Amino acid sequence: MNKLVKGRVYTLIGAVSWGLSGACGQYLMNDSSVSPIYLTALRMMIAGLVLTFFACWKQPKQFREVVKSPKTMGKMLFFGIFGLMLCQLTYLISIHDSNAGTATVLQYTCPILIVIYVSLKEKTVPTVMEFVAIFFALVGIFVIATHGNPFNLSISPTGLFWGIISAFTYALYTLLPGKLIQQWGSLIVTGLGLLSGGILFYIGSASWQYSIQWQPYTLFAFFGIIGVGTILAYTLYLEGVTLIGAVQGSLLASAEPISSVFFSIVLLGEVFQMIDMVGIIFILIAVYIITMKEDIQEKHMQMNH
Numbered sequence: 001m002n003k004l005v006k007g008r009v010y011t012l013i014g015a016v017s018w019g020l021s022g023a024c025g026q027y028l029m030n031d032s033s034v035s036p037i038y039l040t041a042l043r044m045m046i047a048g049l050v051l052t053f054f055a056c057w058k059q060p061k062q063f064r065e066v067v068k069s070p071k072t073m074g075k076m077l078f079f080g081i082f083g084l085m086l087c088q089l090t091y092l093i094s095i096h097d098s099n100a101g102t103a104t105v106l107q108y109t110c111p112i113l114i115v116i117y118v119s120l121k122e123k124t125v126p127t128v129m130e131f132v133a134i135f136f137a138l139v140g141i142f143v144i145a146t147h148g149n150p151f152n153l154s155i156s157p158t159g160l161f162w163g164i165i166s167a168f169t170y171a172l173y174t175l176l177p178g179k180l181i182q183q184w185g186s187l188i189v190t191g192l193g194l195l196s197g198g199i200l201f202y203i204g205s206a207s208w209q210y211s212i213q214w215q216p217y218t219l220f221a222f223f224g225i226i227g228v229g230t231i232l233a234y235t236l237y238l239e240g241v242t243l244i245g246a247v248q249g250s251l252l253a254s255a256e257p258i259s260s261v262f263f264s265i266v267l268l269g270e271v272f273q274m275i276d277m278v279g280i281i282f283i284l285i286a287v288y289i290i291t292m293k294e295d296i297q298e299k300h301m302q303m304n305h
Contacts, residue, residue: 007243011252014237019259021229022091022100023267024221029096032218036092038210039225044085044198047230051191054235062184066192072180073196076189079177080197084190087173089201090166098159099270101261102144105280106163108257110170111250111290112137117171133289140282147275154276186238194230251291254284 028034056063066072094103115130126134141164147154180189201207212218241249261280264270 003243007240008248008252009240010236011240011244011249012255014233014235014240015253015255016259017228017233017236018256019104020263021225021233022095022104022260023263024224024229025092026095026100026264026268027221028218028225029092032215032221033213034218035207035210036089036096037205038207038212040085040089040092041198041202041205041207043088043226043230044080044194045202046198046226047234048080048191048193048195048198050231051187051234052195053191055185055188055191059185059188063188066184066188072184073192075180076192077196077200079180079189080193080195081200083173083176083197084193085197085201086169087166090162090169094159094162094166097162098155099264100268101257101264101270101272101280102155102159102276103163103166104257104260105144105283106141106160107166107170108254108283108287109137109141109164109167110174111287113167113171114174115290117175127293129289129293133286133293135286136282136289137286140279140286143279143282144276147273186241187235190234190238247291251288254287257284 025039028039029036066076091103091107094106098106112134115126115134118124119126119130142150145153145155145160153160177189177193237249237253240252244252257280261272265272
């Protein structure tokens with residue numbers, strides 16, 4: 001298997017694994033009465049511990065440098081709370097109030113928010129491609145939320161609210177660790193971010209007060225969201241992106257909302273109408289346009305060099 005094919009396979013499996021985690025999270029919260037707060041804290045701590053050990057084993061020198069620097073560890077903790085924790089908590093609350101497929105698709109409007117943020121920050125007008133992408137994303141959200149009737153919401157108002165908030169927190173999660181990842185690599189940053197953020201959130205939210213109603217499939221669902229949907233997903237996706245690049249990685253990551261809808265239907269019996277699928281396609285087209293724009297810019301820069 002050559003480098004490119006290997007990278008694509010890893011990235012795709014990582015994205016699909018994230019899709020499975022959403023369905024597992026929905027089962028745990030709705031069928032086993034697990035609190036989104038407790039699930040976020042547990043998921044971050046366990047996955048963070050495993051990924052931190054993996055980072056320590058794979059990059060021992062860099063890892064020691066990071067741990068010895070209080071300033072760097074402070075930045076890791078900041079990313080862990082305001083990037084990873086907020087992103088995962090709002091996503092799980094959105095799933096709890098709607099369903100895994102809808103919550104994942106709404107979260108995937110994140111690239112559009114980043115385009116708007118960059119335009120405001122740099123005081124530039126979005127390009128024609130960006131305007132088209134924003135239009136498709138807004139139409140997609142409108143279709144999913146209303147089924148075409150602006151006077152009637154087809155999902156719960158709280159589900160829609162937290163879905164949009166999770167897109168904002170996903171944008172934060174994407175923007176915050178840029179310099180840290182450039183300096184220390186994504187594995188160290190993700191592992192320490194998850195672990196430090198998870199421990200602080202567990203203490204701050206007093207997560208020990210929550211209990212779990214154990215159902216026959218609860219353990220499988222925990223393994224699905226933590227083992228497959230966090231540890232395996234992050235490891236394979238990050239490894240895949242290093243082999244194929246961020247643009248192709250972003251494009252293949254679109255498999256997450258598709259797989260999340262698929263797992264919601266197959267594993268949880270969720271019903272999606274044809275108009276829901278239309279809304280999902282609109283949002284995926286928006287993400288595709290933004291990704292293609294980045295690809296064109298990247299190739300243009302390479303040609304100029």
